[in-house]
Amino acid sequence: xxNIFVILMISLIVASCGGTKSEETETVAAIETTVTLxxxxxxxxxxxxxxxxxREISTVLKLNGKIDVPPQNMVSVSTPFGGFLxxxxxxxxxxxxxxxxxxxxxDQQYIQLQQEYLxxxxxxxxxxxxxxxxxxxxxxxxxxxxxxxxTEMDYKTQRISLSxxxxxxxxxxxxxxxxxxxxxxxxxxxxxxxxxxxxxxxxNIGKYVNPSDVLFELINPEDIHLNLxxxxxxxxxxxxxxxxxAFNNNQPNKKxxxxxxxISQDLSADRSADVHCHFEDYDKTLLPxxxxxxxxxxxxQNAVSINEDAIVSHEGKDYxxxxxxxRQFEIVEVKxxxxxxxxxxxxTLDGKDMLNASIVTKNAYALLMQLxxxxxx
Numbered sequence: 456x457x458n459i460f461v462i463l464m465i466s467l468i469v470a471s472c473g474g475t476k477s478e479e480t481e482t483v484a485a486i487e488t489t490v491t492l493x494x495x496x497x498x499x500x501x502x503x504x505x506x507x508x509x510r511e512i513s514t515v516l517k518l519n520g521k522i523d524v525p526p527q528n529m530v531s532v533s534t535p536f537g538g539f540l541x542x543x544x545x546x547x548x549x550x551x552x553x554x555x556x557x558x559x560x561x562d563q564q565y566i567q568l569q570q571e572y573l574x575x576x577x578x579x580x581x582x583x584x585x586x587x588x589x590x591x592x593x594x595x596x597x598x599x600x601x602x603x604x605x606t607e608m609d610y611k612t613q614r615i616s617l618s619x620x621x622x623x624x625x626x627x628x629x630x631x632x633x634x635x636x637x638x639x640x641x642x643x644x645x646x647x648x649x650x651x652x653x654x655x656x657x658x659n660i661g662k663y664v665n666p667s668d669v670l671f672e673l674i675n676p677e678d679i680h681l682n683l684x685x686x687x688x689x690x691x692x693x694x695x696x697x698x699x700x701a702f703n704n705n706q707p708n709k710k711x712x713x714x715x716x717x718i719s720q721d722l723s724a725d726r727s728a729d730v731h732c733h734f735e736d737y738d739k740t741l742l743p744x745x746x747x748x749x750x751x752x753x754x755x756q757n758a759v760s761i762n763e764d765a766i767v768s769h770e771g772k773d774y775x776x777x778x779x780x781x782r783q784f785e786i787v788e789v790k791x792x793x794x795x796x797x798x799x800x801x802x803t804l805d806g807k808d809m810l811n812a813s814i815v816t817k818n819a820y821a822l823l824m825q826l827x828x829x830x831x832x
Contacts, residue, residue: 487826487829488785488786488787489779489783489784489785489786489826490776490783490784490786490822490825490826490829491781491782491783491784492782492783492784492822492825493782494782496782496825497782500818500821500822500825501817501818502784502815502817502818502821502822503815503816503817503818504778504813504814504815504816505761505762505765505813505814505816506810506811506812506813506814507759507760507761507801507809507810507812507814508759508760508761508798509757509758509759509760509810510757510758510760510798511754511755511757511758512754512755512758512760512793512794512795512798512800513752513753513754513755513793513795514752514753514755514793514795515750515751515752515753516689516692516693516750516751516752516753517748517749517750518683518684518685518689518699518730518748518749518750518751519683519684519746519747519748519749520681520682520683520684520730520746520747520749521681521682521744521745521746521747522679522680522681522682522741522742522743522744522745522747523679523680523681523682523731523743524674524675524676524678524679524680524743525678525680527678528649528651528674528675528676528677528678528679529672529673529674529675530647530648530649530651530672530673530674530675531669531671531672532557532645532647532669532670532671532672532673533664533666533667533668533669533670534560534627534643534645534664534666534670535623535626535627535666536562536564536565536568536623536626536627536666537562537564537663537664537665537666537668538560538561538562538564538565538643538663538664539560539561539562539661539662539663539664540558540559540560540658540659540660540661540662540664540670541558541559541560541561541642541660542558542559542660543557543558543559543656543658543660545557545558545653545656545671546653546656547653547654547655547656548652548653549652549653550651550652551647551649551650551651551652551653551673552647552650553647553648553649553650554646554647555646555647556644556645556646557645557646557647557670557671558644558645558658558670558671559642559643559644559645560627560642560643560644560645560664561641561642561643562641563641565627565629565640565641565642565643566639566640566641568620568623568624568627569624569629569634569639569640570639571620572617572620572621572623572624572631572634573634573635573636575613575616575617575620576617578613579610579613579614579616579617582606582609582610582612582613583610585606585609585610586606586607586609586610589602589603589606589607590603590606590607627643628643628644628645628646629643645670647673648673649673649675650675650677651673651674651675651676651677652673652674652676653671653672653673654672654673654674654743655669655671655672656670656671657669657670657671657672658670658671674743676737676739676741676742676743677737679734679737679741679743680716680731680732680733680734681701681713681731681732681733681734681747681749682729682730682731682732683729683730683731683732683749684727684728684729684730685718685727685728685729685730686725686726686727687722687726687727687728690718690728692751692753693715693718693730693751694715694718695715695716695717695718696714696715697714697715697751698712698713698714698715698751698752699712699713699714699715699732699749699750699751699752700712700713700749700750701713701732701734701747701748701749702747702748702749703745703746703747703748704746704748707748711734711735711736711738711741712734712735712736713732713733713734713735713749714732714733714735715730715731715732716731716732716733717730717731718730718731719731732749755792755793755800758792758793758800759800759801759802759810760798760799760800760801761775761798761799761801761814761816762797762798762799762816763794763797763798763799764797764816764817764819765814765815765816765817765819766789766791766799766801766819767819767820767822767823769823772788773788773789773790773791773801774786774787774788774789774823775787775789775801775814775815775819776814776815776819776822776823777809777812777813777814777815778812778813778814778815784815784822786822786823786826787803787809788803788804789801789802789803789804790802790803790804
């Protein structure tokens with residue numbers, strides 16, 4: 456039994472040593488970074504080298520957002536004194552013109568307000584006559600200063616009251632200059648202050664509306680704009696006045712030219728900011744709330760780039776081969792960026808400057824295959 460135990464221990468030690476040797480071999484293979492070609496291999500590979508170049512490379516930044524309306528183009532319609540909705544023809548989506556009657560309201564307080572105005576107007580006429588009479592009497596010392604001052608105060612008080620009541624009447628669209636005892640009305644009209652369309656109808660006929668209640672919501676779509684959500688990493692690529700093209704998913708081939716007019720300086724919780732764009736041409740088919748896509752052409756100045764054929768990919772990573780001399784080449788991992796016209800932006804992971812390095816620009820994959828074969832030996 457003791458001999459069997461000794462044999463098992465020796466077997467485990469041997470197996471352990473063998474595993475370590477295998478791992479060491481794999482590690483050596485993994486760190487192979489250079490490949491050397493003999494003269495025959497070099498000629499058959501037809502290797503061509505070149506330098507990294509600084510050039511302007513354009514790319515397209517893709518964004519998304521929705522159509523929005525500025526606050527000055529949205530109107531919430533209400534009535535200052537409340538009342539019952541007598542009539543309206545509005546439905547969501549209907550077009551309205553500025554000055555058009557949206558609804559008719561009815562309430563007894565409208566009658567009372569008109570009554571108060573006409574009553575004060577009559578009192579003012581009497582107070583004015585009395586003021587002028589007392590003024591003459593006071594100048595001739597036929598009445599005391601106290602009586603004149605009291606008359607003057609009453610006159611001015613009535614003028615203030617009449618002016619205040621006139622403004623209240625104008626709030627409910629009643630012209631006080633045309634008001635008299637024969638044309639009192641228990642109803643008033645509510646008018647549209649903009650050209651646009653109805654987005655919401657919040658009331659029905661017969662309902663009592665408080666002064667704080669919104670009857671209708673109107674939108675003037677002629678100044679709609681595009682509100683894009685742009686992540687923090689892309690904000691420095693945009694500027695005010697920059698042009699872009701917007702489109703929706705239903706008509707992807709129909710592009711709408713836009714211009715950036717405002718970039719928000721506040722980031723949201725998801726690290727994005729609002730970028731507001733103005734449509735160069737108004738399109739009635741674009742409605743507030745509609746989701747849109749946008750494409751912005753970005754130009755990268757002095758981007759370090761190389762011909763795309765110089766970059767080889769292996770196991771999800773990108774590499775280039777740097778010529779070291781004597782038919783020896785070193786593989787270097789790079790970060791591939793924007794590509795345009797077969798030139799790709801590249802940078803080394805450690806930030807090392809390779810502008811003066813001689814990079815393999817043709818048949819780089821032949822070197823990659825040679826390096827893989829060397830690692831597998």
